[in-house]
Amino acid sequence: MNSSVVVPVIDVQSNNFKELWPAMVLAFKTSSFIALDTELSGLGARKALLAESIEDRYKAICHAARTRSVLSLGLACYKKLDDKADRTYLVQVYNLTLLCAEEYVIEPQSVQFLVQHGFDFNKQYAQGVPYDKGNDKGGEPQGVTMRTLFVELLRANKPLVLHNGLIDLIFLYQCFYTQLPEKLGTFTADLSEMFPAGVYDTKYTTEYELRFTASYLEYAYKKCKLDNSRSITAAQDGPHVFLEFCNYTGRMQSYVDYRPCTDSLGRDGPLNICIQFSAYGWCPSGSSCPMSHDTDLIIRQDEKSKDDKRQKRKRRKKKKAAKQEGEEEDDETPRDKKAHMEDEDKDGEEKEERKDDEKVQEKLAPHEEMLSGEASAAEPQTELQTEPQKIESNATQTQEATPDERNQGPKASERKAEGGTHRAGFDAFMTGYIFAFATIRNAGESDSWIPACANKLYLSGKSVPLHVTKSTFSKSSRAHVTKMEHIWRKRFPKADGNA
Template sequence: MTSSMVVPVIDVQNDNFKELWPAMVLAIKTASFIALDTELSGLGNRKALLAECIEDRYKAICNAARTRSVLSLGFACYKKLENKDDDTYLVQVYNLTLLCSEEYVIEPQSVQFLVQHGFDFNKQYAEGVPYLRGNDRGVDAHGMNIRMLFVELLRARKPLVLHNGLIDMVFLYQCFYAQLPDKLGTFTADLSQMFPAGIYDTKYATEYELRFAASYLEYAYKKCKLDNSKSIEAGGGGRHLFLEFCNYSGPLSNYVDYRPCLAGFSPDGLLNVCQRFSAYGWCPNGSQCPLSHDTDLIIQHDEKKKKRKRKRKNSSQGKVEGAPESKQPHMELKQNQVIPDKDTKPPPVTELVDGAQAQGPESDEKMKTKVEEGNGVREPQAVSIDEEMKTDKEEVERNGVSEPQPLATPDAKKEESKRKKLEGGTHRAGFDAFMTGYIFSYAATLTERVGKPPSTESWLPECLNKVYLSGKSVPMHIVKSTFSKSFKAHLHKMDVVWGKGVVSKVEGTV
């Protein structure tokens, strides 16, 4: 059903950074919005990242950002083409390989995960763009470097789009902007000034606006792509999303990594779906798992479940199903829960009252309930940390119910392996930024607000400046409180961005 496309991703490293500088800055300045993603060297204490108190959670992320580093930065510039009848964007994607020039912690667990998904550490240490964390030092605020590229991003005043973006924002601030403030309120106050056009989190949008069965990045992207294709094929009114890419030629073509996004063609019913991967976008067995990690097949099964549920409801109630009920809010994670490492075994399968199978509880997951749409039946759900906060596992709302499926055949497993190899792994910063931008632009088409100036109307009003918080029923709001003052380092940095004294005249310091 979905159409294939090839996404050109420009690889940027130290030897071509200055050559590509004009193109990157132009893409940023002319974009309608910019999607970002990072790959990190680690996150430290996973339990602290899910602290019940958000202030404590912020402190744990700050500690990670001050001691660890950004290994790669991806950004995708989406430019709305006004001369098109439909919602068409010109997309430019960049993947920057970075190298922190001072000591930093690198976690074997994160390294292993990144290597499995194609990250080249030899390339990083040989050709990574150098940078220093914290406040500007000497020439940091001048010339063509990663910190000044971040300044150009701020000067552009474009909406910033991330997926599960709290950790990304903390690392971006510490690594490319200034020393992090100690208080969360100060941090959010600074962000509201840094990005006046707004910050959007596509994980929040996926959970609370699109209401997909899962919200990890690859699932959300492919579900948006599938729904958009269905809408186009069905014809009729409404908005549809179309993308265009630049044709790179000459020396620039040597830096382009063409990433194929293949159309979903999984053989119907030939493979068992890995329930852990289906729920979280992560499996401790990785490529050795005997079950399918094919996201297209997972979505296919979810679509079937949804149709059967609708059919059962209609037959039992004798009427057409209406709008879905509101989702049950996330419950708090317990303080004594332990976030497992990658060696944790998958949860055992337990039996529900109706005979369906579901994931059993384990130490790193909090069982919660959600009112099933239409029938009011409550089933257990598991909540865990998000994709090891971008490098490990993804926390999502899922019902975890599996169904009898035919065993995987050798040919089918071989075909899936071949496809995954051709398609390339996700969790590459540049391509992840592209997927993040796609989700946002598709969600915006549904609101019929795309193409209007962001200064007069928000792209996604219900998602503006709301950042997803794992295990919480409400998002983190990016606003300046009347009780918060901007950080001194931030005020100094804003002088660099906007000119001396522009912000300092109206702000206090802490």
């Protein structure tokens, strides 16, 4: 089954930031939920970021946020259209190129990763939207700035959706809100008041609700899109996800980058899959890896592996049933005697399954999961927009591969192109799609989200999430209370003076 979707991503720089401001604010206010992703200049020592103590992890990420910067911010506003069938969303995607006005560390590894995925550093330094980190400079921020845009995001009071989002939230807080508090409990208390509509982490949703074989962003997105498309094609009961995008014209068209997301599930031939990339969405060899990093083929292989295991289990059950029937007919056969070859096959299979499960359950994924934060897919009418053009998520408009392409392994140029849609705006779109798909699996009311995943952030290597809540042992930070009083024009509870 081949399908594709072309996502219009509006590029926002300093030369059009003020022009696009009204559309972005309107998109915030009229959305049903907002998905977000960042690209960062680095994260520092990976070992500290994966410390056993969550408090130590928080301190390490805080240090990174104070010394590094956000290079790009992706925002995807999903508005549910109630007058349309199933779950139809109008999606508006923005990719903001940013430039920190202060000195910051930029890591060679991050530069290499971003350049490989098409990030333009020349454009960033020439046209990046400027911002200052930490506390507000010169009183409360005024005018059209990144800090006031973040305030508008908070005022919209919509559910915020991220993928592996703890790092993103810490950087957002430091770069666009105020100085980070010293304690993790104070930080989560602040977040719970900043986003009262809830914070949702699709990494956690993918792992614990959808239970996919892998949970890195591109894999989760394409698996959700494939399952949704199959459900529509099979005319299965229940809601499905459909998307609409604005049809931009005139001056707006010059700001739009159309990002194609093609599928290659119809491709035949050997599945020369990179095991490292298959598990974590990251490979140390990068584009020079001789094996395929094609996510569609990885999904296909995983599904085939699951089918093979089901068939093995069925055969094992049949053998067991036949054996029991034979024992009942022949009382002379010792009841405790076992077929040597059968046990050998069963034990070998179980060992293989355990090995596979251990690979899948490995949660650390230090490079991919940490780098996912570095570069990890409104009203229909405004003065900047025209009527939306409907694009269904099960569109089937990609071209079939030629016989020569099907019979050959992936070319080097194809491998380099894999993950070419990897940028903050498109990553935010993919994050939002995963959330939209996951909500239709929720058995609750049609207007509910995913209660089991609300305010739970995925933690690498941990079996429990980080809860975004205000503990009875932690108060909000003083700087946060001051800002919230400005944002909402009302008094908030007394702050933690030690924060």
